[in-house]
Amino acid sequence: MAAPKKHPIPKAKRFSAGTLTAETALALVKKHARGKFAKSSTARAAKRFIEERAAGDRADSDLLHFVGRLTLEEVTLGRRPRIGLLIVEGDLVVKGRYEDSLDPESVVIVTGSLRARDVITRGFLEVHGDLVASQSILFLDNDACGEVFGDVRAPFVYTNQHAVKVHGDVKARLVTGDDKHIRSAGKHVFIEETDRRVRELLSPKLLKVFADEVFEDEEGEEVDPEDPWIDAIDTEKLTAFIRRGGSALAQKSPVRRKKK
Structure with a gap:
Protein backbone atom coordinates (compact mmCIF):
# COMPACT_ATOMS: atom_id res chain seq x y z
CA MET A 1 0.00 0.00 0.00
CA ALA A 2 1.33 3.43 -0.96
CA ALA A 3 2.06 5.83 1.86
CA PRO A 4 -0.51 8.64 2.26
CA LYS A 5 0.48 11.83 0.46
CA LYS A 6 1.92 14.42 2.81
CA HIS A 7 -0.14 17.59 3.02
CA PRO A 8 1.70 20.54 1.42
CA ILE A 9 0.98 22.82 4.43
CA PRO A 10 0.88 20.45 7.42
CA LYS A 11 0.76 23.14 10.15
CA ALA A 12 -2.17 25.04 8.66
CA LYS A 13 -5.65 24.85 10.12
CA ARG A 14 -7.87 23.01 7.64
CA PHE A 15 -11.57 22.61 7.11
CA SER A 16 -11.07 18.99 6.06
CA ALA A 17 -9.27 18.22 9.34
CA GLY A 18 -11.90 19.92 11.49
CA THR A 19 -9.42 22.48 12.82
CA LEU A 20 -11.07 25.28 10.84
CA THR A 21 -14.81 25.89 10.68
CA ALA A 22 -16.89 27.72 8.12
CA GLU A 23 -17.78 30.36 10.72
CA THR A 24 -14.13 30.95 11.60
CA ALA A 25 -13.17 31.12 7.93
CA LEU A 26 -15.88 33.70 7.20
CA ALA A 27 -14.62 35.79 10.14
CA LEU A 28 -11.07 35.58 8.76
CA VAL A 29 -12.21 36.76 5.34
CA LYS A 30 -14.09 39.66 6.93
CA LYS A 31 -10.97 40.59 8.89
CA HIS A 32 -8.32 40.19 6.21
CA ALA A 33 -9.93 40.77 2.79
CA ARG A 34 -9.09 44.46 2.32
CA GLY A 35 -9.52 44.67 -1.42
CA LYS A 36 -11.97 47.11 -2.95
CA PHE A 37 -11.10 46.36 -6.57
CA ALA A 38 -13.96 45.11 -8.76
CA LYS A 39 -16.39 45.53 -5.85
CA SER A 40 -14.36 43.31 -3.54
CA SER A 41 -14.37 40.30 -5.86
CA THR A 42 -11.82 38.48 -3.71
CA ALA A 43 -13.99 38.66 -0.60
CA ARG A 44 -17.10 37.63 -2.50
CA ALA A 45 -15.34 34.69 -4.13
CA ALA A 46 -13.93 33.57 -0.75
CA LYS A 47 -17.34 33.71 0.94
CA ARG A 48 -18.94 31.85 -1.95
CA PHE A 49 -16.38 29.04 -1.69
CA ILE A 50 -16.77 28.73 2.10
CA GLU A 51 -20.55 28.48 1.79
CA GLU A 52 -20.33 25.91 -1.00
CA ARG A 53 -17.75 23.82 0.89
CA ALA A 54 -19.81 23.90 4.10
CA ALA A 55 -22.86 22.77 2.12
CA GLY A 56 -20.96 19.74 0.88
CA ASP A 57 -20.09 21.01 -2.58
CA ARG A 58 -16.53 21.17 -3.91
CA ALA A 59 -15.53 18.45 -1.47
CA ASP A 60 -12.29 17.93 -3.39
CA SER A 61 -11.04 21.42 -2.40
CA ASP A 62 -9.99 22.54 1.07
CA LEU A 63 -9.78 25.86 2.89
CA LEU A 64 -6.67 26.63 4.94
CA HIS A 65 -5.44 29.25 7.40
CA PHE A 66 -1.78 29.70 8.33
CA VAL A 67 -0.27 32.19 10.81
CA GLY A 68 3.36 33.28 10.37
CA ARG A 69 5.91 33.19 7.59
CA LEU A 70 5.08 30.30 5.28
CA THR A 71 7.92 28.88 3.17
CA LEU A 72 7.16 26.22 0.57
CA GLU A 73 9.00 24.54 -2.28
CA GLU A 74 6.09 25.03 -4.67
CA VAL A 75 2.43 26.11 -4.66
CA THR A 76 0.03 24.68 -7.26
CA LEU A 77 -3.50 25.14 -5.95
CA GLY A 78 -5.30 23.33 -8.75
CA ARG A 79 -3.35 20.12 -8.13
CA ARG A 80 -4.57 17.55 -5.59
CA PRO A 81 -4.89 18.03 -2.69
CA ARG A 82 -6.66 21.10 -4.05
CA ILE A 83 -6.91 24.34 -2.08
CA GLY A 84 -9.93 26.55 -2.77
CA LEU A 85 -9.12 29.18 -0.14
CA LEU A 86 -5.75 29.96 1.43
CA ILE A 87 -5.29 32.73 3.99
CA VAL A 88 -1.71 33.41 5.12
CA GLU A 89 -1.25 35.86 7.99
CA GLY A 90 2.31 36.79 7.16
CA ASP A 91 4.65 36.36 4.21
CA LEU A 92 4.33 33.57 1.68
CA VAL A 93 7.71 32.53 0.26
CA VAL A 94 7.79 29.96 -2.55
CA LYS A 95 11.18 28.67 -3.64
CA GLY A 96 9.87 27.57 -7.02
CA ARG A 97 6.58 28.28 -8.78
CA TYR A 98 3.45 29.78 -7.28
CA GLU A 99 0.41 28.94 -9.40
CA ASP A 100 -3.18 29.43 -8.35
CA SER A 101 -6.20 28.14 -10.20
CA LEU A 102 -9.32 29.22 -12.08
CA ASP A 103 -10.76 25.75 -12.81
CA PRO A 104 -11.29 24.86 -10.03
CA GLU A 105 -11.47 28.42 -8.73
CA SER A 106 -9.08 29.44 -5.95
CA VAL A 107 -8.80 32.44 -3.62
CA VAL A 108 -5.53 33.44 -1.90
CA ILE A 109 -5.14 36.25 0.65
CA VAL A 110 -1.61 37.04 1.88
CA THR A 111 -1.38 39.71 4.58
CA GLY A 112 2.38 40.11 4.03
CA SER A 113 4.37 39.80 0.80
CA LEU A 114 4.38 36.95 -1.70
CA ARG A 115 7.75 35.98 -3.17
CA ALA A 116 8.47 33.20 -5.64
CA ARG A 117 10.69 32.25 -8.56
CA ASP A 118 7.67 32.47 -10.87
CA VAL A 119 4.06 33.53 -10.30
CA ILE A 120 1.23 32.32 -12.54
CA THR A 121 -2.12 33.64 -11.38
CA ARG A 122 -5.51 32.92 -12.91
CA GLY A 123 -7.56 32.95 -9.72
CA PHE A 124 -8.34 35.56 -7.09
CA LEU A 125 -5.19 36.86 -5.43
CA GLU A 126 -4.89 39.60 -2.81
CA VAL A 127 -1.45 40.55 -1.46
CA HIS A 128 -1.14 43.26 1.19
CA GLY A 129 2.63 43.65 0.77
CA ASP A 130 4.71 43.23 -2.38
CA LEU A 131 4.34 40.62 -5.12
CA VAL A 132 7.86 39.65 -6.15
CA ALA A 133 9.24 37.05 -8.57
CA SER A 134 12.88 36.44 -9.41
CA GLN A 135 11.92 35.46 -12.99
CA SER A 136 8.34 35.98 -14.20
CA ILE A 137 4.83 37.04 -13.20
CA LEU A 138 1.92 36.05 -15.47
CA PHE A 139 -1.59 37.46 -14.96
CA LEU A 140 -3.89 35.25 -17.05
CA ASP A 141 -7.60 34.90 -17.95
CA ASN A 142 -10.47 37.28 -17.34
CA ASP A 143 -12.82 35.51 -14.90
CA ALA A 144 -10.92 36.48 -11.74
CA CYS A 145 -8.75 39.40 -10.63
CA GLY A 146 -5.86 40.42 -8.39
CA GLU A 147 -5.00 43.27 -6.06
CA VAL A 148 -1.54 44.12 -4.70
CA PHE A 149 -1.21 46.83 -2.06
CA GLY A 150 2.57 47.11 -2.44
CA ASP A 151 4.76 46.84 -5.55
CA VAL A 152 4.86 44.24 -8.29
CA ARG A 153 8.48 43.39 -9.07
CA ALA A 154 9.88 40.87 -11.55
CA PRO A 155 12.15 40.91 -14.59
CA PHE A 156 9.18 39.86 -16.80
CA VAL A 157 5.52 40.77 -16.25
CA TYR A 158 2.90 39.53 -18.71
CA THR A 159 -0.84 40.22 -18.68
CA ASN A 160 -3.58 38.56 -20.71
CA GLN A 161 -7.15 39.73 -19.99
CA HIS A 162 -6.60 39.48 -16.23
CA ALA A 163 -7.55 42.59 -14.25
CA VAL A 164 -5.07 43.51 -11.53
CA LYS A 165 -4.83 46.64 -9.42
CA VAL A 166 -1.41 47.59 -8.03
CA HIS A 167 -1.39 50.26 -5.32
CA GLY A 168 2.38 50.64 -5.62
CA ASP A 169 4.66 50.47 -8.66
CA VAL A 170 5.21 47.87 -11.34
CA LYS A 171 8.97 47.38 -11.70
CA ALA A 172 10.20 45.11 -14.49
CA ARG A 173 12.60 44.93 -17.42
CA LEU A 174 9.66 44.03 -19.65
CA VAL A 175 5.91 44.50 -19.14
CA THR A 176 3.90 43.26 -22.11
CA GLY A 177 0.61 41.56 -23.04
CA ASP A 178 -2.41 43.85 -22.69
CA ASP A 179 -1.79 47.06 -20.79
CA LYS A 180 -5.42 47.99 -20.17
CA HIS A 181 -5.89 45.27 -17.55
CA ILE A 182 -3.04 46.22 -15.22
CA ARG A 183 -3.59 49.39 -13.23
CA SER A 184 -0.88 50.81 -11.02
CA ALA A 185 -0.50 53.93 -8.91
CA GLY A 186 2.95 54.55 -10.36
CA LYS A 187 3.79 54.77 -14.03
CA HIS A 188 5.42 51.78 -15.69
CA VAL A 189 6.79 51.25 -19.18
CA PHE A 190 4.56 48.93 -21.21
CA ILE A 191 5.81 47.57 -24.53
CA GLU A 192 3.35 46.15 -27.06
CA GLU A 193 4.00 42.56 -28.15
CA THR A 194 4.49 43.75 -31.72
CA ASP A 195 7.29 46.13 -30.75
Whole structure:
Protein backbone atom coordinates (compact mmCIF):
# COMPACT_ATOMS: atom_id res chain seq x y z
CA MET A 1 0.00 0.00 0.00
CA ALA A 2 1.33 3.43 -0.96
CA ALA A 3 2.06 5.83 1.86
CA PRO A 4 -0.51 8.64 2.26
CA LYS A 5 0.48 11.83 0.46
CA LYS A 6 1.92 14.42 2.81
CA HIS A 7 -0.14 17.59 3.02
CA PRO A 8 1.70 20.54 1.42
CA ILE A 9 0.98 22.82 4.43
CA PRO A 10 0.88 20.45 7.42
CA LYS A 11 0.76 23.14 10.15
CA ALA A 12 -2.17 25.04 8.66
CA LYS A 13 -5.65 24.85 10.12
CA ARG A 14 -7.87 23.01 7.64
CA PHE A 15 -11.57 22.61 7.11
CA SER A 16 -11.07 18.99 6.06
CA ALA A 17 -9.27 18.22 9.34
CA GLY A 18 -11.90 19.92 11.49
CA THR A 19 -9.42 22.48 12.82
CA LEU A 20 -11.07 25.28 10.84
CA THR A 21 -14.81 25.89 10.68
CA ALA A 22 -16.89 27.72 8.12
CA GLU A 23 -17.78 30.36 10.72
CA THR A 24 -14.13 30.95 11.60
CA ALA A 25 -13.17 31.12 7.93
CA LEU A 26 -15.88 33.70 7.20
CA ALA A 27 -14.62 35.79 10.14
CA LEU A 28 -11.07 35.58 8.76
CA VAL A 29 -12.21 36.76 5.34
CA LYS A 30 -14.09 39.66 6.93
CA LYS A 31 -10.97 40.59 8.89
CA HIS A 32 -8.32 40.19 6.21
CA ALA A 33 -9.93 40.77 2.79
CA ARG A 34 -9.09 44.46 2.32
CA GLY A 35 -9.52 44.67 -1.42
CA LYS A 36 -11.97 47.11 -2.95
CA PHE A 37 -11.10 46.36 -6.57
CA ALA A 38 -13.96 45.11 -8.76
CA LYS A 39 -16.39 45.53 -5.85
CA SER A 40 -14.36 43.31 -3.54
CA SER A 41 -14.37 40.30 -5.86
CA THR A 42 -11.82 38.48 -3.71
CA ALA A 43 -13.99 38.66 -0.60
CA ARG A 44 -17.10 37.63 -2.50
CA ALA A 45 -15.34 34.69 -4.13
CA ALA A 46 -13.93 33.57 -0.75
CA LYS A 47 -17.34 33.71 0.94
CA ARG A 48 -18.94 31.85 -1.95
CA PHE A 49 -16.38 29.04 -1.69
CA ILE A 50 -16.77 28.73 2.10
CA GLU A 51 -20.55 28.48 1.79
CA GLU A 52 -20.33 25.91 -1.00
CA ARG A 53 -17.75 23.82 0.89
CA ALA A 54 -19.81 23.90 4.10
CA ALA A 55 -22.86 22.77 2.12
CA GLY A 56 -20.96 19.74 0.88
CA ASP A 57 -20.09 21.01 -2.58
CA ARG A 58 -16.53 21.17 -3.91
CA ALA A 59 -15.53 18.45 -1.47
CA ASP A 60 -12.29 17.93 -3.39
CA SER A 61 -11.04 21.42 -2.40
CA ASP A 62 -9.99 22.54 1.07
CA LEU A 63 -9.78 25.86 2.89
CA LEU A 64 -6.67 26.63 4.94
CA HIS A 65 -5.44 29.25 7.40
CA PHE A 66 -1.78 29.70 8.33
CA VAL A 67 -0.27 32.19 10.81
CA GLY A 68 3.36 33.28 10.37
CA ARG A 69 5.91 33.19 7.59
CA LEU A 70 5.08 30.30 5.28
CA THR A 71 7.92 28.88 3.17
CA LEU A 72 7.16 26.22 0.57
CA GLU A 73 9.00 24.54 -2.28
CA GLU A 74 6.09 25.03 -4.67
CA VAL A 75 2.43 26.11 -4.66
CA THR A 76 0.03 24.68 -7.26
CA LEU A 77 -3.50 25.14 -5.95
CA GLY A 78 -5.30 23.33 -8.75
CA ARG A 79 -3.35 20.12 -8.13
CA ARG A 80 -4.57 17.55 -5.59
CA PRO A 81 -4.89 18.03 -2.69
CA ARG A 82 -6.66 21.10 -4.05
CA ILE A 83 -6.91 24.34 -2.08
CA GLY A 84 -9.93 26.55 -2.77
CA LEU A 85 -9.12 29.18 -0.14
CA LEU A 86 -5.75 29.96 1.43
CA ILE A 87 -5.29 32.73 3.99
CA VAL A 88 -1.71 33.41 5.12
CA GLU A 89 -1.25 35.86 7.99
CA GLY A 90 2.31 36.79 7.16
CA ASP A 91 4.65 36.36 4.21
CA LEU A 92 4.33 33.57 1.68
CA VAL A 93 7.71 32.53 0.26
CA VAL A 94 7.79 29.96 -2.55
CA LYS A 95 11.18 28.67 -3.64
CA GLY A 96 9.87 27.57 -7.02
CA ARG A 97 6.58 28.28 -8.78
CA TYR A 98 3.45 29.78 -7.28
CA GLU A 99 0.41 28.94 -9.40
CA ASP A 100 -3.18 29.43 -8.35
CA SER A 101 -6.20 28.14 -10.20
CA LEU A 102 -9.32 29.22 -12.08
CA ASP A 103 -10.76 25.75 -12.81
CA PRO A 104 -11.29 24.86 -10.03
CA GLU A 105 -11.47 28.42 -8.73
CA SER A 106 -9.08 29.44 -5.95
CA VAL A 107 -8.80 32.44 -3.62
CA VAL A 108 -5.53 33.44 -1.90
CA ILE A 109 -5.14 36.25 0.65
CA VAL A 110 -1.61 37.04 1.88
CA THR A 111 -1.38 39.71 4.58
CA GLY A 112 2.38 40.11 4.03
CA SER A 113 4.37 39.80 0.80
CA LEU A 114 4.38 36.95 -1.70
CA ARG A 115 7.75 35.98 -3.17
CA ALA A 116 8.47 33.20 -5.64
CA ARG A 117 10.69 32.25 -8.56
CA ASP A 118 7.67 32.47 -10.87
CA VAL A 119 4.06 33.53 -10.30
CA ILE A 120 1.23 32.32 -12.54
CA THR A 121 -2.12 33.64 -11.38
CA ARG A 122 -5.51 32.92 -12.91
CA GLY A 123 -7.56 32.95 -9.72
CA PHE A 124 -8.34 35.56 -7.09
CA LEU A 125 -5.19 36.86 -5.43
CA GLU A 126 -4.89 39.60 -2.81
CA VAL A 127 -1.45 40.55 -1.46
CA HIS A 128 -1.14 43.26 1.19
CA GLY A 129 2.63 43.65 0.77
CA ASP A 130 4.71 43.23 -2.38
CA LEU A 131 4.34 40.62 -5.12
CA VAL A 132 7.86 39.65 -6.15
CA ALA A 133 9.24 37.05 -8.57
CA SER A 134 12.88 36.44 -9.41
CA GLN A 135 11.92 35.46 -12.99
CA SER A 136 8.34 35.98 -14.20
CA ILE A 137 4.83 37.04 -13.20
CA LEU A 138 1.92 36.05 -15.47
CA PHE A 139 -1.59 37.46 -14.96
CA LEU A 140 -3.89 35.25 -17.05
CA ASP A 141 -7.60 34.90 -17.95
CA ASN A 142 -10.47 37.28 -17.34
CA ASP A 143 -12.82 35.51 -14.90
CA ALA A 144 -10.92 36.48 -11.74
CA CYS A 145 -8.75 39.40 -10.63
CA GLY A 146 -5.86 40.42 -8.39
CA GLU A 147 -5.00 43.27 -6.06
CA VAL A 148 -1.54 44.12 -4.70
CA PHE A 149 -1.21 46.83 -2.06
CA GLY A 150 2.57 47.11 -2.44
CA ASP A 151 4.76 46.84 -5.55
CA VAL A 152 4.86 44.24 -8.29
CA ARG A 153 8.48 43.39 -9.07
CA ALA A 154 9.88 40.87 -11.55
CA PRO A 155 12.15 40.91 -14.59
CA PHE A 156 9.18 39.86 -16.80
CA VAL A 157 5.52 40.77 -16.25
CA TYR A 158 2.90 39.53 -18.71
CA THR A 159 -0.84 40.22 -18.68
CA ASN A 160 -3.58 38.56 -20.71
CA GLN A 161 -7.15 39.73 -19.99
CA HIS A 162 -6.60 39.48 -16.23
CA ALA A 163 -7.55 42.59 -14.25
CA VAL A 164 -5.07 43.51 -11.53
CA LYS A 165 -4.83 46.64 -9.42
CA VAL A 166 -1.41 47.59 -8.03
CA HIS A 167 -1.39 50.26 -5.32
CA GLY A 168 2.38 50.64 -5.62
CA ASP A 169 4.66 50.47 -8.66
CA VAL A 170 5.21 47.87 -11.34
CA LYS A 171 8.97 47.38 -11.70
CA ALA A 172 10.20 45.11 -14.49
CA ARG A 173 12.60 44.93 -17.42
CA LEU A 174 9.66 44.03 -19.65
CA VAL A 175 5.91 44.50 -19.14
CA THR A 176 3.90 43.26 -22.11
CA GLY A 177 0.61 41.56 -23.04
CA ASP A 178 -2.41 43.85 -22.69
CA ASP A 179 -1.79 47.06 -20.79
CA LYS A 180 -5.42 47.99 -20.17
CA HIS A 181 -5.89 45.27 -17.55
CA ILE A 182 -3.04 46.22 -15.22
CA ARG A 183 -3.59 49.39 -13.23
CA SER A 184 -0.88 50.81 -11.02
CA ALA A 185 -0.50 53.93 -8.91
CA GLY A 186 2.95 54.55 -10.36
CA LYS A 187 3.79 54.77 -14.03
CA HIS A 188 5.42 51.78 -15.69
CA VAL A 189 6.79 51.25 -19.18
CA PHE A 190 4.56 48.93 -21.21
CA ILE A 191 5.81 47.57 -24.53
CA GLU A 192 3.35 46.15 -27.06
CA GLU A 193 4.00 42.56 -28.15
CA THR A 194 4.49 43.75 -31.72
CA ASP A 195 7.29 46.13 -30.75
CA ARG A 196 10.67 44.88 -31.99
CA ARG A 197 12.11 45.48 -28.49
CA VAL A 198 10.04 42.57 -27.12
CA ARG A 199 11.73 40.05 -29.37
CA GLU A 200 15.10 41.53 -28.54
CA LEU A 201 14.43 41.12 -24.80
CA LEU A 202 13.00 37.58 -24.85
CA SER A 203 15.33 34.63 -24.34
CA PRO A 204 16.46 32.64 -27.40
CA LYS A 205 15.01 29.46 -25.85
CA LEU A 206 11.56 31.05 -25.54
CA LEU A 207 11.74 32.47 -29.07
CA LYS A 208 12.50 28.97 -30.32
CA VAL A 209 9.32 27.72 -28.60
CA PHE A 210 7.32 30.48 -30.32
CA ALA A 211 9.03 30.27 -33.72
CA ASP A 212 6.38 28.26 -35.58
CA GLU A 213 3.52 30.64 -34.85
CA VAL A 214 4.38 34.12 -33.72
CA PHE A 215 6.65 35.53 -36.39
CA GLU A 216 4.12 36.76 -38.94
CA ASP A 217 3.42 40.03 -40.63
CA GLU A 218 0.13 41.92 -40.35
CA GLU A 219 -1.33 39.93 -43.27
CA GLY A 220 -0.56 36.60 -41.61
CA GLU A 221 2.21 35.76 -44.07
CA GLU A 222 5.40 34.16 -42.82
CA VAL A 223 8.46 36.37 -42.70
CA ASP A 224 12.15 35.97 -42.18
CA PRO A 225 12.66 34.59 -38.61
CA GLU A 226 15.46 37.10 -38.22
CA ASP A 227 12.99 39.94 -38.70
CA PRO A 228 12.15 41.23 -35.19
CA TRP A 229 8.38 40.99 -35.39
CA ILE A 230 5.99 39.27 -32.97
CA ASP A 231 2.35 39.12 -33.96
CA ALA A 232 1.12 37.69 -30.64
CA ILE A 233 2.52 35.69 -27.76
CA ASP A 234 1.08 32.19 -27.47
CA THR A 235 -0.13 32.24 -23.86
CA GLU A 236 -0.28 28.48 -23.37
CA LYS A 237 3.22 27.94 -24.74
CA LEU A 238 4.51 30.77 -22.57
CA THR A 239 2.88 29.24 -19.48
CA ALA A 240 4.26 25.78 -20.20
CA PHE A 241 7.74 27.27 -20.65
CA ILE A 242 7.52 29.11 -17.31
CA ARG A 243 6.25 25.95 -15.58
CA ARG A 244 9.39 24.17 -16.70
CA GLY A 245 11.42 26.86 -14.94
CA GLY A 246 12.50 28.65 -18.10
CA SER A 247 13.59 32.27 -17.96
CA ALA A 248 11.49 34.41 -20.32
CA LEU A 249 14.12 37.10 -20.76
CA ALA A 250 17.53 36.96 -22.34
CA GLN A 251 20.40 37.43 -19.94
CA LYS A 252 21.79 40.91 -19.77
CA SER A 253 25.09 41.39 -21.49
CA PRO A 254 27.90 41.75 -18.95
CA VAL A 255 28.92 45.34 -18.34
CA ARG A 256 32.45 45.92 -19.54
CA ARG A 257 34.57 48.06 -17.31
CA LYS A 258 36.47 50.81 -18.98
CA LYS A 259 40.22 50.53 -18.78
CA LYS A 260 41.83 53.26 -16.79
